Amino acid sequence: MSAAASPATGPPRKRNLTLLVHQVRYEQLSFWRNPQSAFFTFIFPVVVIVIFGAVFNSSKREPFYFGLSGLQYYIPTIAALSVLGACYSQLAIGLAFRRQTGILKRIRATPLPAWAYFAGLMANCVLLSVIEVALIIGIGALYGVPLPSHWAAIILTLVLGAASFCALGVAVASLVRNAEAAPAVVQFILFPLIFLSGTYFPIHSTVLNHIADVFPVRPFNQALLGPFAQHTGFDWNHLGVLLSWGVIGALVAIRRFRWDPRPE
Amino acid sequence: MKRYGAVEAVAGVSLTVEQGEIFALLGPNGAGKTTTLEILEGFRARDAGRVEVLGMDPGERSSGRRLREQIGLVLQDIAVEPYLTVRETLSRSAGYYPAPRDVEQLIELVGLGGKQRQKVKDLSGGQQRRLDLALGMVGNPRLLFLDEPTTGFDPSARRGAWQLVRDLRDSGTTILLTTHYMDEAQTLADRVAVINAGRIVAEGTPESLGGRDTARARIRFTLPEGTSADQLPISARLDSDGAVSVELQEPTEALHRLTGWALQRGLTLPGLVVDRPSLEDVYLQLTGTDSSDSEPAAEGGAPRRGRRRLLSRSGL
Numbered sequence: 001m002s003a004a005a006s007p008a009t010g011p012p013r014k015r016n017l018t019l020l021v022h023q024v025r026y027e028q029l030s031f032w033r034n035p036q037s038a039f040f041t042f043i044f045p046v047v048v049i050v051i052f053g054a055v056f057n058s059s060k061r062e063p064f065y066f067g068l069s070g071l072q073y074y075i076p077t078i079a080a081l082s083v084l085g086a087c088y089s090q091l092a093i094g095l096a097f098r099r100q101t102g103i104l105k106r107i108r109a110t111p112l113p114a115w116a117y118f119a120g121l122m123a124n125c126v127l128l129s130v131i132e133v134a135l136i137i138g139i140g141a142l143y144g145v146p147l148p149s150h151w152a153a154i155i156l157t158l159v160l161g162a163a164s165f166c167a168l169g170v171a172v173a174s175l176v177r178n179a180e181a182a183p184a185v186v187q188f189i190l191f192p193l194i195f196l197s198g199t200y201f202p203i204h205s206t207v208l209n210h211i212a213d214v215f216p217v218r219p220f221n222q223a224l225l226g227p228f229a230q231h232t233g234f235d236w237n238h239l240g241v242l243l244s245w246g247v248i249g250a251l252v253a254i255r256r257f258r259w260d261p262r263p264e
Numbered sequence: 265m266k267r268y269g270a271v272e273a274v275a276g277v278s279l280t281v282e283q284g285e286i287f288a289l290l291g292p293n294g295a296g297k298t299t300t301l302e303i304l305e306g307f308r309a310r311d312a313g314r315v316e317v318l319g320m321d322p323g324e325r326s327s328g329r330r331l332r333e334q335i336g337l338v339l340q341d342i343a344v345e346p347y348l349t350v351r352e353t354l355s356r357s358a359g360y361y362p363a364p365r366d367v368e369q370l371i372e373l374v375g376l377g378g379k380q381r382q383k384v385k386d387l388s389g390g391q392q393r394r395l396d397l398a399l400g401m402v403g404n405p406r407l408l409f410l411d412e413p414t415t416g417f418d419p420s421a422r423r424g425a426w427q428l429v430r431d432l433r434d435s436g437t438t439i440l441l442t443t444h445y446m447d448e449a450q451t452l453a454d455r456v457a458v459i460n461a462g463r464i465v466a467e468g469t470p471e472s473l474g475g476r477d478t479a480r481a482r483i484r485f486t487l488p489e490g491t492s493a494d495q496l497p498i499s500a501r502l503d504s505d506g507a508v509s510v511e512l513q514e515p516t517e518a519l520h521r522l523t524g525w526a527l528q529r530g531l532t533l534p535g536l537v538v539d540r541p542s543l544e545d546v547y548l549q550l551t552g553t554d555s556s557d558s559e560p561a562a563e564g565g566a567p568r569r570g571r572r573r574l575l576s577r578s579g580l
Contacts, residue, residue, distance in 0.1 A: 033347035102343030110360040111332040
């Protein structure tokens with residue numbers, strides 16, 4: 001490889017950016033080549049929204065969906081679900097696998113700085129989330145759901161949500177020792193939260209909603225639901241909860257993350 | 265003489281690897297080979313002692329990146345992304361180094377020519393190991409760590425890998441390797457050290473290790489039929505199964521008398537062998553039961569720093 005093609009040369013700022021692009025490129029390659037991640041992480045939410053579109057194919061506004069049509073409600077919740085998959089599940093399972101197989105240790109032995117590795121992972125997750133949410137909104141538009149109007153609020157919520165769930169994904173990967181256990185742990189945490197948070201069907205119990213608001217999934221759903229379908233803008237309260245979880249995840253990840261498959 | 269690296273751990277492991285040599289670290293499982301390597305590579309923190317690798321302290325975080333730009337390593341386990349191709353895997357790593365090797369040339373060099381576009385998961389075990397070796401070399405390192413590099417290689421791939429390692433040495437790369445294969449150490453290493461229970465128990469060239477070069481020669485054969493030990497022209501030890509062995513500093517005269525005696529009687533000496541202790545003999549003797557009951561942790565004179573004791577734990 002010629003010197004010009006190597007991201008490790010050149011002035012520092014440009015060098016860092018090239019390095020990041022380099023990382024994202026290979027993370028993308030790894031992601032799309034892996035049928036498991038490409039299918040479960042990426043295709044699944046798209047399939048869900050296609051099916052929901054066919055099932056709830058009515059623009060009638062219903063009290064059950066808080067005065068929205070079924071699909072108006074599901075577009076933001078399934079978009080949130082896709083971010084959970086692309087960030088939280090994918091990272092937690094992927095990193096546990098990479099640690100167990102020694103891939104992380106091998107990366108640690110190269111001059112690649114840790115920040116660049118994690119920035120690359122995160123940028124990859126955000127990129128996947130953006131593509132997927134765009135797809136879901138597009139499918140919704142095909143079913144006749146009006147496009148959202150508060151794009152700034154949607155983008156901020158998506159980026160914050162993606163970052164927070166990335167941090168939580170790394171945190172879970174740091175706490176799980178065994179790569180075989182990782183998918184089970186990830187689902188065990190996520191599955192009840194998804195149902196509790198109204199992702200698949202709206203929840204009208206005030207008590208349950210108060211409980212779910214403490215965890216990160218419902219605040220994310222709500223913060224997307226507003227700008228997507230209810231013409232409200234930034235949902236600062238729910239964004240605050242989401243950010244707090246992101247910080248907790250980041251702290252756990254920083255304190256507990258290991259590159260080495262064997263405990264010290 | 266330039267010192268290239270040195271370790272002094274709590275157990276009193278002390279070794280110096282010279283620039284441009286192949287140094288082999290031998291020892292049984294759990295002796296501390298990998299731990300020693302991991303301290304040098306910066307994966308593990310030491311508790312006491314001084315370590316210098318390429319003039320830097322691998323335990324020092326601030327110089328970590330600079331050090332990692334100049335070292336390469338091949339770990340015991342194959343650790344490569346399964347879904348990337350051979351070329352992608354190497355190009356990705358090449359991007360982390362300031363002066364990487366040419367990826368296409370490297371692929372040819374490790375014998376993976378024609379496999380550039382093959383996904384890692386579709387390679388055979390031996391091919392994956394060779395890719396691993398290429399990954400260790402891609403940054404053009406001044407110092408290369410090889411942890412059991414040819415485990416799982418077929419004989420011809422092993423010879424290829426040995427030649428590759430020699431070529432690297434000849435181009436100025438320093439190589440520190442661990443191995444279980446005595447023939448590997450014998451043919452490849454310029455110097456070897458035997459580590460047992462966390463201590464270096466012997467160090468030297470493969471030819472001189474443990475006094476091999478000055479050890480007594482051994483003549484062995486099976487007693488010919490119809491003869492008895494007291495008829496032999498030399499005094500020898502006779503085992504119950506008829507195996508005769510004689511240990512001598514200088515075997516020439518004894519051998520002459522012995523063969524003359526046999527020829528006179530029209531006899532042959534079945535299974536006649538003259539040898540000196542092999543590297544394996546010396547190794548087994550050095551790492552045998554007589555040395556494993558020592559207490560390395562108690563002997564270390566250096567004060568302990570931190571909470572862990574290195575090289576004295578079991579299971580490493």
